[in-house]
Amino acid sequence: xxxxxxxxxxxxxxxxxxxxxxxxxxxxxxxTVRRVYRSYGFSPIDTPALEYLEILAGKGGDETDKQLYKFxxxxxxxxxxxxxxxxxxxxxxxxxxxxxxxxxKRYHIAAxxxxxxxxxxxYREFMQCDFDTIGTRxxxxxxxxxxxxxxxxxxxxxxxxxIRINNRMVLAGLLERLELSDRSTAVLRTLDKLAKIGHExxxxxxxxxxxxxxxxxxxxxxxxxISGANDDVLRQIEPLVSGSRTGAxxxxxxxxxxxxxxxxxxxxxxxALDVSIARGLDYYTGTVFETFLDALPGIGSVCSGGxxxxxxxxxxxxxLPGVGASLGxxxxxxxxxxxxxxxxxxxxxxxxxxxxxKDRLHDYLKxxxxxxxxxxxxxxxxxxxRLGVQLKYADxxxxxxxxxxxxxxxxxxxxxxxxxxxxxxQDVPLETDAESVIAAVNGILG
RNA sequence: GUGGCUGUAGCUCAGUUGGUUAGAGCGUCGGAUUGUGGUUCCGAAAGUCGGGGGUUCAAAUCCCCUCAGUCACCCCA
Numbered sequence: 001x002x003x004x005x006x007x008x009x010x011x012x013x014x015x016x017x018x019x020x021x022x023x024x025x026x027x028x029x030x031x032t033v034r035r036v037y038r039s040y041g042f043s044p045i046d047t048p049a050l051e052y053l054e055i056l057a058g059k060g061g062d063e064t065d066k067q068l069y070k071f072x073x074x075x076x077x078x079x080x081x082x083x084x085x086x087x088x089x090x091x092x093x094x095x096x097x098x099x100x101x102x103x104x105k106r107y108h109i110a111a112x113x114x115x116x117x118x119x120x121x122x123y124r125e126f127m128q129c130d131f132d133t134i135g136t137r138x139x140x141x142x143x144x145x146x147x148x149x150x151x152x153x154x155x156x157x158x159x160x161x162x163i164r165i166n167n168r169m170v171l172a173g174l175l176e177r178l179e180l181s182d183r184s185t186a187v188l189r190t191l192d193k194l195a196k197i198g199h200e201x202x203x204x205x206x207x208x209x210x211x212x213x214x215x216x217x218x219x220x221x222x223x224x225x226i227s228g229a230n231d232d233v234l235r236q237i238e239p240l241v242s243g244s245r246t247g248a249x250x251x252x253x254x255x256x257x258x259x260x261x262x263x264x265x266x267x268x269x270x271x272a273l274d275v276s277i278a279r280g281l282d283y284y285t286g287t288v289f290e291t292f293l294d295a296l297p298g299i300g301s302v303c304s305g306g307x308x309x310x311x312x313x314x315x316x317x318x319x320l321p322g323v324g325a326s327l328g329x330x331x332x333x334x335x336x337x338x339x340x341x342x343x344x345x346x347x348x349x350x351x352x353x354x355x356x357x358k359d360r361l362h363d364y365l366k367x368x369x370x371x372x373x374x375x376x377x378x379x380x381x382x383x384x385x386r387l388g389v390q391l392k393y394a395d396x397x398x399x400x401x402x403x404x405x406x407x408x409x410x411x412x413x414x415x416x417x418x419x420x421x422x423x424x425x426q427d428v429p430l431e432t433d434a435e436s437v438i439a440a441v442n443g444i445l446g
Numbered sequence: 447g448u449g450g451c452u453g454u455a456g457c458u459c460a461g462u463u464g465g466u467u468a469g470a471g472c473g474u475c476g477g478a479u480u481g482u483g484g485u486u487c488c489g490a491a492a493g494u495c496g497g498g499g500g501u502u503c504a505a506a507u508c509c510c511c512u513c514a515g516u517c518a519c520c521c522c523a
Contacts, residue, residue, distance in 0.1 A: 008497075013514065063521055066447075084523090112523090117447070120516070121523085128523065189521095304523070328523025356481075389476095391483035406481060420483075 014116075014124025020346040026333060029156065030109060033129045033327060036152050037107040040144060042131045045106045047088040049113075053078040059087045059314070067114040081113040085130040085326065086283075086311075093134055094315035102135025109329075121299055121334035132324025134311060139253055141323045142287045142307055143260040149291055149303050149325055150266050156332075157341060160294035163270055166277040167254050167287050168306070170237060173247015174223050178216045186210035188278040191224055195276065199225070224276040230258055233273045250286070257287065285309045289325055299335050303327045345398030349377030350445055352399040352420075354391065356406045358384035363410065367403060370434035376441060378403075394420060401444050403437060405430065419444045 011017060018026065034044075053070050057080065070080040082088050085108045097104060109129045118124065131148060133141040146163060153161045171188070175181050187210045194202050199221060206217040219240075226236045234255055241247025254273060261271055277290050286307030293302060305325025312320045336342050351371055353364050368378040379399070381390045387404070394402055404416040409430070417440040418425035428436045 008494090008513095010496090010514080067521085114522085115447095116521070118515080119518095126523070300523075302523070326523065331523050354482090386480060387482050388479070389483090393483085395483040402482085404482070408481080416482090418482075423483080425482085 012124070014118040014122075016123060016125070021344060022333075024345060024348055025336070025342045026329070029329065029333065029336075030127075030129070032155050033109065033152060033329075034107070036148060036155050037129075037131050039151070040105070040131075040148055042105045042107040042133075042148075045089075045092065045108055046110060047082070047085075047092055047108070049081055049111070050079050051082060051088065051091070053080045055091050055315075056080045056083060056087055059083075067116045069113050069115050082110075083114055084112050085110060085128050086132075086324075089130070089132060089134075090312040090320075091315055093320055094312040094318070097135070097312075097316075097318065097320065103141070104134045105132070106134075107131040121331040123330055126331075127329040129327040129329055130324060132305075132322050134320050134322035134324075137321045139256050139287075140260070142253075143257055143264070145287075145289065145305065145323050145325055146257065146261050146271065147264055147266065149289065150261075150270055152303065152327060153270075153291065156336075158293065161270065162272050162292050162294060163303075164272050164274040164277050164290045164292065165254065165257065165287065166273070166275055167250040168278075168285055169246045169250025170241060170254070170275060171220075171223065171278060173241040173244035173250055174220065176244050176246055177241070178212075178219060180212055180216060183210050183212065185282060187212065187220060191220065191276065191278045194221075194224060224278070226275050230268075230271070230273040233275065234258075237275065253287065283308045283311070287323065293335055293339075295339055296335050299331060299338075301328075302332045302335060343398075347379065347397040347399055349379045350400040351376055351378040351441060352390075352394040352397075352402045353378060353380045354387055354394070354402060354404060355381045355384045356387055356390075356404060357410070360405070360410065363405065367405070367415065367430070367434055367437070370432075371403070371438055371441065374434075374438045374442075376438070376445070391420075401441050403441075417441060417444070 050073075053068075056068060057065055057070070064083060068080050068083055070078065073079045089106070089108065093104065107130065109127065111125055111127050113125050115124060116122075131145075133144065146165065149163050171191075172181070172184065175184050175187065180187060187206060190202055190205045190210055193205070197205075203214070203217045203221060206212050206220065207214060212220070223237065223240050226233050228236075234251065237251050238248075241251060258271065258273065262268065274290075277288055284306035286309075288306035289304060290301040291303035293299065303325055305323070307321070307323040309321050310319050311322050312318070333342075353368055355361065355364060364380050368380050371378045381393065391402060399420055402418040402420055404418055404425070405414075409415055409427070412427075413430050414427045415430040415434075415437050416425050417428050417437060426440065428440045430437060
C-alpha cells in the first residue's frame with residue numbers, strides 16, 4: 001500500500017483512547033462507586049446515548065444548547081447525544097415512574113457529551129456517575145445524599161476532602177426580602193465567581209449585569225461571605241434572612257441536615273456550610289452540594305448535586321421532587337493521577353505462568369485453570385521464550401506472583417511460587433487441584 | 447465560542463542568525479545469559495519535524511491556514 005493512501009490515526013478534540021494503564025484504575029474506581037451506591041439501595045439504570053432533540057434541548061439554558069451535539073439521523077429525525085444524566089432521568093421517570101413506584105433510587109454510570117472547549121480534566125466525552133432519590137421531599141433523602149458522597153470519597157481512598165453544603169432557600173429568602181427574586185439566576189451566577197474574582201468585582205458585576213443596587217449587592221455579599229464553623233455560620237445567617245419564611249425554612253433544613261449527618265458518624269471536617277455555594281443548574285431549589293479535594297482545590301468540584309422540586313415537569317403533570325448528585329469520574333481520575341494515587345500496573349490478573357518447557361503447555365493450562373477456579377486471575381505467556389524475557393514482561397506489567405515449573409519441578413511434582421515484588425520463591429507440592437499452590441499464592445496476595 | 451501559549455522517535459526534550467544524511471536520555475526489541483525480572487554491557491528498530499499551502503537556491507527554523515494539547519474567559523463534572 002502506498003504511504004499516501006494511509007489514513008492518519010487520530011481522535012477528535014476532547015475524545016480520548018483509554019489504554020490498559022488508564023482503563024484498569026478507571027474500572028476499579030467505577031467498581032468502588034457502584035459498590036457504594038448499591039450499599040445504600042440505589043439500583044442501576046441505563047438510557048440511550050441518543051435521544052430526540054426535543055427531549056434534550058432547552059433544558060439548561062442557551063449555554064447548554066450550544067454545547068449539545070445534535071444532528072439528523074438516517075430517518076431525518078432531529079436527535080442529540082445526551083448532555084448529562086439528569087435530563088434523561090427526567091424523561092425516564094416520566095415514562096416509567098408509575099410502574100417502578102416511589103421513592104425511586106437509581107444510579108446511572110455512563111458517558112455524556114458536551115461540545116465545549118477542552119481543558120485538563122475537561123473533555124467532550126466524559127463519564128458521570130449520578131445517583132438520585134426521586135419522589136420524596138423528605139430532608140432525610142438530602143442527608144443520605146451527603147452520606148453517600150462521604151462514603152464514596154472515603155472508599156476511593158481520600159482522607160482530605162470537603163463537602164460544601166448550602167441551601168438555595170437561604171439566598172432566595174434574602175432576595176425575597178430585597179425584592180430581587182426575579183433576578184436570582186443572574187445574581188447567583190455572579191455570586192458564584194466570588195472565590196475567583198473577589199468581593200469588589202463581584203459587587204461591580206452584580207450592579208452592572210444583574211441590575212441590583214450597591215446596597216443590595218452589599219447585603220448579598222454580606223450573607224455569602226459568612227464563614228467559620230458550621231454553628232457560627234448558622235447563627236449569623238438567621239438575622240440576615242429573618243422575616244422571610246423561605247429563608248427561615250432553608251436555615252432550618254440546613255441545621256437539620258448538619259445534625260443528622262453528624263449523628264450518622266461523619267466527621268466534622270468533611271462537611272462545611274458555605275453560603276457562597278450558589279452555582280449548579282437552575283433547577284436546584286433546595287440543598288446544594290459541592291465536593292472539593294483539599295489538596296487540589298483548583299480542579300473544581302468533583303461531585304456536585306442538590307435538591308429539585310420538579311424534575312420532570314416538562315414531560316409529565318406528575319410532580320417529581322428529588323435530590324441527587326453526580327460524581328465527575330474523569331475529573332476525579334485526572335486529580336488522582338496528579339496526586340499519585342494511580343498505581344502503574346497494566347495487568348488485571350495477579351498471577352503469571354511462564355511458558356517455560358515447550359512440551360508442557362497442557363500442564364500450564366491445567367495449573368492456570370485450577371488457580372482461576374479459586375477466583376484468582378492468571379495469565380499464561382503465549383510463547384516458550386527464555387525465562388528471563390518472560391519474567392521481564394511479568395515485571396513490567398505488574399504481576400504479583402509467578403508460578404514457575406520446568407523439567408525439574410515436574411519430575412518432583414512441585415511448582416516454584418515466586419513473589420515478584422520481594423523476589424522470594426518457594427517450592428510447593430503440585431497436586432491435581434493445585435491446592436498448595438493456591439494457598440501459597442493467597443499467602444502472597446494477602 | 448473568544449483570546450494567549452505549545453506541537454521534533456512510544457515518553458521527556460536538544461536542534462545556533464534558515465545551510466549537508468534531524469540528535470540525546472529513557473522506553474521498546476534482540477543478544478551477552480536456551481532455569482529467574484528490576485543492575486551492567488553490546489546491537490537494532492523506530493521520525494510524513496502535527497497536517498496543508500506559501501516565501502527561498504535551501505525551511506524543523508520565516509509567513510498563512512488547519513488539526514490537536516494547554517491556559518484564561520464562559521460554563522461546568
